[in-house]
Amino acid sequence: MTKQAPGVRIDGLTVVYKTPAGELPAVRGVSLELPPGSITGIVGESGSGKSTLALSLLNAVQPPGRISAGSVDIDGLGDVVGLAGEQLRKARGRHIGYVFQAAQNSLNPLKTVGKQLLDLGRSHGVEDLRGLVREAKDLLGRMGLDGARVLDSHQHELSGGMRQRVGIMLALVLNAHLVVLDEPTTALDMITQANILKIVREVHDERGLTTLVITHDIGVVAEVADRLAVMYGGRLVEQGPTREVLASPEHPYTRGLIRAIPRLVGDIDEAQALPGRPPTLATVPKRGCVFRERCALRMDVCDDVDPEAILRGRRTVACHAVAVKEHA
Numbered sequence: 001m002t003k004q005a006p007g008v009r010i011d012g013l014t015v016v017y018k019t020p021a022g023e024l025p026a027v028r029g030v031s032l033e034l035p036p037g038s039i040t041g042i043v044g045e046s047g048s049g050k051s052t053l054a055l056s057l058l059n060a061v062q063p064p065g066r067i068s069a070g071s072v073d074i075d076g077l078g079d080v081v082g083l084a085g086e087q088l089r090k091a092r093g094r095h096i097g098y099v100f101q102a103a104q105n106s107l108n109p110l111k112t113v114g115k116q117l118l119d120l121g122r123s124h125g126v127e128d129l130r131g132l133v134r135e136a137k138d139l140l141g142r143m144g145l146d147g148a149r150v151l152d153s154h155q156h157e158l159s160g161g162m163r164q165r166v167g168i169m170l171a172l173v174l175n176a177h178l179v180v181l182d183e184p185t186t187a188l189d190m191i192t193q194a195n196i197l198k199i200v201r202e203v204h205d206e207r208g209l210t211t212l213v214i215t216h217d218i219g220v221v222a223e224v225a226d227r228l229a230v231m232y233g234g235r236l237v238e239q240g241p242t243r244e245v246l247a248s249p250e251h252p253y254t255r256g257l258i259r260a261i262p263r264l265v266g267d268i269d270e271a272q273a274l275p276g277r278p279p280t281l282a283t284v285p286k287r288g289c290v291f292r293e294r295c296a297l298r299m300d301v302c303d304d305v306d307p308e309a310i311l312r313g314r315r316t317v318a319c320h321a322v323a324v325k326e327h328a
């Protein structure tokens, strides 16, 4: 893989989990492009399939899940859905840096952070381990931590927010040029969160990365991402340049999400929670639009026909009501 920001093309991706009711899709027919050098944010409520989509980028979906259709083509690596074994292990870490959603629990409780860093370096054939430690300290220092002290610590000696930052350091330290951050700032207070997002942006720009940020917090995306993709019930319902989507959301779900956030609406009294609850694997409709139960614009066609993503300027929107408006 080149040491430049890679482009990523996800095409027709479907990921299913085996359940007592059979295999059910958590991600269905998702197509998304991550342009080289961009930061893309994926937002959606809990259970919308964000983490499953992110894991697919590393071909790391675990049983009872599996990728049942589609491809994830990464410049320099090819279709990772076809990678296995050693090839796949090498791709992770060295080419694709990843912060797991449970970053706070993903550290080994028995080893110091420094020891885990060295293990990581060795397992990826890093020769200059001193350089690796220097780099780790530098990254931790930038995130407001005492690098030497953190490397000497065990997981239980670190707060949730500190562990989160260790996770981000581990994702960046091998100098991967594709970085996936799953809920990178959930355990952090607002000030630390803003600081971490600033650093993510800085490192992204300095190193020339392609970055994917997964979050349920549309405010995080507004802060950091060039492009925004919105997921609901395993489907990608709207995507496009962040500013454009935030300024004039088209999909009724995107509109609902934005309306619910006081700091985006600008007035706490104007913010309105989106009524209803998101579907689970068992309740997501098998045909028709996945959002229709909560949608104010529901039409008959929504019950039977899954809306296709249509291109509108620089964004795509999958909604019958938006498509009708376009043709009116």
Ligand SMILES: Nc1ncnc2c1ncn2[C@@H]1O[C@H](COP(=O)(O)OP(=O)(O)OP(=O)(O)O)[C@@H](O)[C@H]1O
Residues within 6 Å of the ligand: 017, 018, 019, 026, 044, 045, 046, 047, 048, 049, 050, 051, 052, 053, 063, 064, 065, 101, 216, 279, 280, 281
């Ligand atoms: N191992 C599993 N077995 C069965 N179902 C699963 C498994 N992992 C995830 N799911 C289901 O797949 C759907 C998508 O989950 P996923 O974690 O990708 O969503 P998410 O948007 O990342 O949500 P969250 O923000 O809560 O993590 C959910 O309905 C979830 O219950």
